[in-house]
Amino acid sequence: MGPGRPPKKLDRTIISRVAAQFRPYRPQVTLIVVLVMISATIGLANPFLLKHLIDHGLRANNLHVITVDSLLTIAATLIATAAGVAYAYMSILVGQGIMRDLRNGLFTHLQAMPLRWFTNVRTGEMQSRITNDVTSVQGAVSDTLANVLNNATTAISTIVAMLILDWRLTALSVGVLPFFALIAAKVGKWADVERRKSQENLAALTATTNEVLNVSGALLTKVSGRYDLAGERFAKENAEVAATQVRLQTIMRGFFSLFGLTFTITPTLVFWLAGYLIIGRRDANLSLGTIIAFTSMQGRLFFPVTQLLNVQVELGSSVSLFGRIFEYLDLVPEIRDAENPTHLTPADIRGEVAFENVGFRYDENQSRPTLENIDLRADAGQLVALVGSSGAGKTSLTYLIPRLYDVTEGRVTIDGHDVRDISLASLGQIIGFVTQETYLVHDTIRENLRYGRSDATDEQIEEAAKAAAIHNHIMSLPDGYATVVGERGYKLSGGEKQRISIARAILKDPRVLILDEATSALDTQSERLVQGALERLMPGRTTFAIAHRLSTVRAADLIVVMSHGRIVERGTHEELLAHGGEYRRLYDLQFED
Structure with missing residues (x-):
């Protein structure tokens, strides 16, 4: 069964x-x-x-x-x-x-x-x-x-x-x-x-x-x-x-x-x-x-x-x-805590993340694995950019860190702890996610922000919103932080929702941060605001940033290029351009004009 x-x-x-x-x-x-x-x-x-x-x-x-x-x-x-x-x-x-x-x-x-x-x-x-x-x-x-x-x-x-x-x-x-x-x-x-x-x-x-x-x-x-x-x-x-x-x-x-x-x-x-x-x-x-x-x-x-x-x-x-x-x-959760899980708090974590010979399939019957032979290490506090064509496996790779899915082969570790041995509650505290499509519940802006930290005070919420460059916009609304955002946040623009998501992450204060194409669907002005908020969010955290726009990852400590579920290149922006491989090809396609 x-x-x-x-x-x-x-x-x-x-x-x-x-x-x-x-x-x-x-x-x-x-x-x-x-x-x-x-x-x-x-x-x-x-x-x-x-x-x-x-x-x-x-x-x-x-x-x-x-x-x-x-x-x-x-x-x-x-x-x-x-x-x-x-x-x-x-x-x-x-x-x-x-x-x-x-x-x-x-x-x-x-x-x-x-x-x-x-x-x-x-x-x-x-x-x-x-x-x-x-x-x-x-x-x-x-x-x-x-x-x-x-x-x-x-x-x-x-x-x-x-x-x-x-x-x-x-x-x-x-x-x-x-x-x-x-x-x-x-x-x-x-x-x-x-x-x-x-x-x-x-x-x-x-x-x-x-x-x-x-x-x-x-x-x-x-x-x-x-x-x-x-x-x-x-x-x-x-x-x-x-x-x-x-x-x-x-x-x-x-x-x-x-x-x-x-x-x-x-x-x-x-x-x-x-x-x-x-x-x-x-x-x-x-x-x-x-x-x-x-x-x-x-x-x-x-x-x-x-x-x-x-x-x-x-x-x-x-x-x-x-x-x-x-x-x-009677449904048995496929992903659940180990018999004696390790309980960790953000204060216990440095933020070193490693993928050791990782393989993964969404379906055990699929002919080709989604990820294979992934060996990757991110030192504590590093910014690691994941780039590649659509379907390369970038998002799937990041899903394995918080155990949204479990590896089929190998293991993923945080500070040497296999994530499967860490309690799911601890992973939820340690890891923060900012995705391309921000999900907001039909409630006030204040309560949506409290998803990052349930016991946050109003002052802490406002400080996080200021750091995410969304406080002034919230205060311009008739009801301020008491504004109901509507189903899925449809009363707010894409950039506004993204900055609320970033403010949530700031409130959460995770040791590991995952940014899944957080600015790809935004206009230039919104992208600049969001990118500025992200730059204030990332310091002191191990960050995995997925981006199609290569201009946003030039400052990454490590750029990982993926293709068909494999890592094909890795290095800094200058090293990969000089190498003349897949990264150079993607870069030239974006900036050929």
Whole structure:
């Protein structure tokens, strides 16, 4: 089984894992059990009080008995109702707590997945698992425990009470229940298939919505004019969602309509049997109070049984949804901490980075490696420039330092420590990244800057922004640092976003800095501002700078020229020009005019 592949689970294993979600809530579950027992037990008193009221109160013209029985009935109803409200509230608290735990668990676990996994899955699919799937099983988790306990207790106690009143009427009433249990099992299987199809279709619809209805998607649609293409795709997936919902709802409605029909007919049969026993068999043991009390109990039997069968169907159809949730929770992160990782802080690091006979493939089946035979050493504080044509492997090389991917061969070290032995949290503190495409979240500029250092004060944030030459622009905005940047920072220009990214790196104060074509997409003025900010950021750090514009790397301590995943040249700007190789060719192409 490859990394990130979920192991296949049996349904009973999934059910066991669902039950395990209740363990942190044992005190609340215990209280629910007590309240359910109180509600079901006290509620059972009413039919017997009704029998006594009729036989010994109404028929005997005894007002005292009628009054006492009526008051006791009201008291029993109030107590049972209060207990019912209390356990319903507690079950909601437990259910919502489990939903919260599942969402938090999914979110935290998916954050730990490697970059490779995110490149192979649609964002909408992830969102659907966290939101749609968890929401769809909410009822099963929130209501199942209390409903099963309450309805099972009520049904069993009611059957016992009915047997006490008359076993023959009881046999008729409960005789149809096994038939419906079999039907419920079959319906549950049908509903399970349709529920899984529905969630898969809904995930696809969510993914399409997420891809189209955002700033980038809207821009693509508008500039291409292909509104029809996006609309047809959405309409097709929406129709599939509707079709599966129609099938699912039809199955459920048909089942409960059949059960409702039986619920209506059975009391009539009970009255017929009671009449036959009294009139045809001259049975003197059946009183009017017994018959009325018995028929009142049928509601206490059929409604709980209906709910229990509904739980059976809901749980059956929810198992597949829990399976989808657990599939994600069972994904094994390809890149994770070693058994006893080394914990380092920036103060512990000099910043010497070495690649020792490194080889790397994105896919083990690709015919040619992305990187091979890479031997490279960057001394602490050096500026190393990586140049070469597109696809040469420059970005892939830098991805190996913070373990966005792991090497296939060889090793990468920081101060002699294999990066695979350093904790991921430590690597996150030690290494800073400034990429060509800066990602900003839909929040204020201040909170985006705090991604560099969560505990930074406002003064520290402003000092970092000044060093990145973005403070004055921020202060010119109406809301200053409280300005919301919009989705992906679309309210800011490319140069402004880059300088915010640089300010984040300044706040982080990493020992190793990676600049991935940080100025290649900027205009001349923005490039000068960003380049000036970078020059203030790099001193005292080991820096790997990827650049297509060779004019930006002349001052590098070491220039590494890459081609087809290999290092083909290395040296200073003057040495490589004098050598007359690949670097000279790239240089002449850029400056031939």
